[in-house]
Amino acid sequence: MSELSPSSLDYTIHVKEEHEEYRKVIRDFSQKLVLPKVQKIESENALEDELVTRLCETGIMGITFPEEYGGAGADNLTLAIAVEELSRVCTALATLVVANYLVSTPIYLFGNEEQKRKYLAPLAKGQKIGAHAMTEAGAGSDVSAITTQAQKVDGGYRITGRKLFITNGDRAHIYLVFARTSPPDPRKRHLGVTAFIVERGAQGLKIGQRLNVIGLRGDQPVELIFEDVFVPEENVLGEIGRGVRIALSTYDRGRIGVAAQGVGIAQAALEAALKYSTQRETFGNKLLSYQQVQFKIAEMVSSVHAARILTYWAASLADQAKPFVKAASIAKIVATEAAERNAHAAMLIMGAYGVSQETGVERLLRDSQVIKTYEGTNDIQRLIVAREVAKEVGFAL
Template sequence: MDLDLPAEALELQGLCRDFAEKEIEPHAESWSEEERFPSDVFLKMGELDLAGLLVPEEYGGADAGYVAYVAAMEAIGHADQSFAAAWNAHSTIASLPLVAFGTEEQKQKWLTPLAKGTRIGAFGLTEPTAGSDAAGIRTNARRDSGGWIINGAKMFITNAGTDISLGVTVLAVTGTNDDGTKRYGTFFVPTGTEGYTVGRPLRKIGWHAMDTRELVFSDCWVPDENVIGIEGNGLRQFLDVLDGGRISVAALGLSLAQAALDLAAVHAGQREQFGRTLSQFQAVQHKLADMATEVDAARSLVYRAAWLADNGRPFSEAAAMAKLYASEVANRAASASVQIHGGYGYVRESAISRFYADAKILEIGEGTNEIQRNVIARSVMGRYSTGR
């Protein structure tokens, strides 16, 4: 069993680490305080071919695979979670539907600028009344003179309101089947389309530098060529690409947990109490030991899911396990790190305070952890359905 990262992944990780140290980490605090997404830095990522790591080369991507992508996320997420989360949404749920189901024309027109990083992408699923219940969405699309009219609203959507947003891929109800079940379609709505309104930025507990908004569609017309994949199969298409997004969120959690551990260890080695550094107290040592053990366990789960995906193996259960565990480890590590920092960890000038605020959403986004447990349980019970 070879546990070493491939040379290409290590090289990519090194590139991302250098980029993060120069372009992200020095500015992360100010971006957070200003609640501003740094479009200029994202464009620089595109210049380094980092915006389309999961996209085939013929459309401007790097086709690096999930293992390399996780390695890259470890570096970017370690520097700032807001920027990494925006990059995650762009790289996975905003791009992968076009990779998997887009026509050649759609890939040339929309996927290529996303992969090259000249524009940023968004995906609209969640609604004011539908989150974990993806099938319960109410946004609808009806046929109209060579196209579709979309009405409804989406909530908590990433990357839709920046100055480089290309558009949003939207899931909508398109009718009912003969058996009464809903039909769904996936539509690409370019920024600036009449009837498509981007709301004000939402103020969040964490991820302050990431653009998050409500989207409203009011008699928004798009042509037939903006339908991605097969009309009627939109929900299935989204679920097919969701597992890749879960690996990415798991990697985001892993990067946060590692950053929390690193910050705690450095602080413990410098802070003195009762004539000794914190690192000399067994209570602190045990916290660090627990954090390190859980971070390594999370890393194994995340890279296992990525390896399965890269090798064409079933990885839905592994992705759910990785997302579930890494997100919860991230929250535990962030909390323990703040505890070790003491008062210094509770002021907003400290890096750990940002990571602590960012951690909670990892248990919610890309499918809540309750949903992940449902996915895992169905998979486990499916193996015993034959009565073995």
């Protein structure tokens, strides 16, 4: 059967007891330790170190990696469920996790044994935090347009340039930095970029301005400035000049996590709207007794289920080592847009309380805008889906 009319088996999602057990661990953590702090995180726009330490103790930072590298050997579905649960309460905290995987995953996939022992293990155990530094002022979706330079010198490379919108940039211990090792070739734009592992404290590495974005208060990205930063030869990740491939295959996996963030936000909005509409009375009736509200709730329930199933499906395909790129992009589009729609619907259902900061529903709408943007905007996801489908029918895009 062709991919366009797939076998029913392609839709298998293996949810097991272990998945539910870990969901409970993260739900418990989120309800007991995070929920009481959400208002403070929002108003101070900061995540307490203590909360991050406790988060790391749940094992979430390395759950998918083998035990020999500090992980728990669980699957991508476990991680998706965990990110969903965390995002249901605090998307900013989930972003810290998702961004950490943008460093640990490529080290796992492309690193040598020594790099895995030295860098992956502490990232997976949550002893160290990672930041993925690709985006620049002139290069976001188009990663091949980066201009940060890595010049070959005796024993390594010297990196010079500026990176923008880097999550965890101010708290990270390990940076994965992408820089040009050879000038761009217009015919092969994806070549000539190399990935480097840079340690915090490297001479010439400075943390620049904080970029205040609409959502994810508590985990705002920063600018990173590299002034002639020396990186030893052994910290080159993968092949010289093949960094774009490393980055893109990292984002393919990472966007399952972003989809899971969308599911968590969509679920939180549904719960808030449902609770409010069963309690609030107008003209002598509970809101939920009005068909106009019932329809909105029905749409929200439908959106959250569709988003969850697609996200678990993408994770399950990755777990079975089946092609998952198209599924991951579909999941990211559907789940992040479900988050936006549900947050907006919840705001409307909750009237003035919906737009008030105290109830936290407007935060869900703000957070949904950011997750639609990072790890490849939803426009870029649509391009990926179209490219994959074109490939399936033998049409080169």
